[in-house]
Amino acid sequence: MRMRWDAFLAAVQERGEYSTQDEAERATRAVLALLGAHLVGEVRAELADRLPETCALVLLNPLQAYEPMSPERFVRATAAWIEGATEKTAMWDVSAVLSVVADVTQAGSLLDRILLQLPPGYDLLFGRPAAS
Template identity: 35%
Template sequence: MKHDEFVGDVQHRLELASRGEAIRATRAVLETLGERLQADEAADLAGPLPMEIDRFLHAADSGQLFDFDEYVARVSQRARVEPAEAAFYAKVVVDVVEDAVPDTELDDVTAQLPAGYDELFELLGDDSYY
């Protein structure tokens, strides 16, 4: 998947007015995910993503331990949206990532996160919401 396609998918699925908003949402979600994952897993997830997108995972201070509520709070702050909207942003961006990476890669990510993160992956494979 190329950068323009990735950002366009995020913009379309989140119904955002601009590509800039889509990039901000993507950065918020992936930087925060990169903080929660171990560095090697963040790098593995970043590998198949477009270069302009993978940097958000590489730039994160990986290996931090925080729950899903804190994840959403960080995304909310970075994306400058309310927490409920940030949770939806996170689900949609992860769903777009799923379209761009091998299935085994997201299996590795989910294996590294506690059960409280299940909500993050609930849109995977569900095309009915957009």
Template identity: 40%
Template sequence: MRRDEFLARVRDRGEFHSDDEAEQVITAVLWVIASHVTAEEAAGLASELPAPFDDALRLERGRPESFGREEFLRRVAQQTGARPRTAEWDAGAVLSTLTEAVPRERVDRLLARLPADCADLFGGPAPY
């Protein structure tokens, strides 16, 4: 998926006012994902995304951190300056677009690494 198409889909789904706002949210969500997965997983995902969005996944980090949905959303909110409920909406706009932009196998690997209760953010069914 090209950069402009990825950006437009996130902007529309997130109901953002500008491309800049959508780009900030994309970068924040991908940055949080990168802190949760291995460097190899982040690089693989980055290889599927258009520049400059891939850069957020390529930033140098230490070991992957383990955290749940609340912490995931708190970190997105911290990066964007939003409230946690808004961060949930923002993350959903980015992650549901991600499922259309990268191969299904890559999404499945990412879902396996993230907390199970994050599946609905990707446009999947909410956990029971």
């Protein structure tokens, strides 16, 4: 079942401790646009089906990615897309959004398949450190 937009934003706002829903929305749009550039095929489509329609549209119309980004570069790219952001605040934004995305996937095989399409280290950004 698809999560509602207001519920998704409320979860991001709570995780990110944002004072306004606008801040949560700005972070959500930037992070999902970058994430969408790194996911392909059924994995991206299945995630889009679970996200609110507004999020799905951002995920399915991603920014152009020319090569896979390390988690560190992903955070730097997020900082570049959010006005006034620093790498430290962008890390917070990425973690807030991706931890809600992880919840939407219900931490099952979809999250595992998402992580397989991303360079090593993204499990931490999703708030789901890999078991060692």
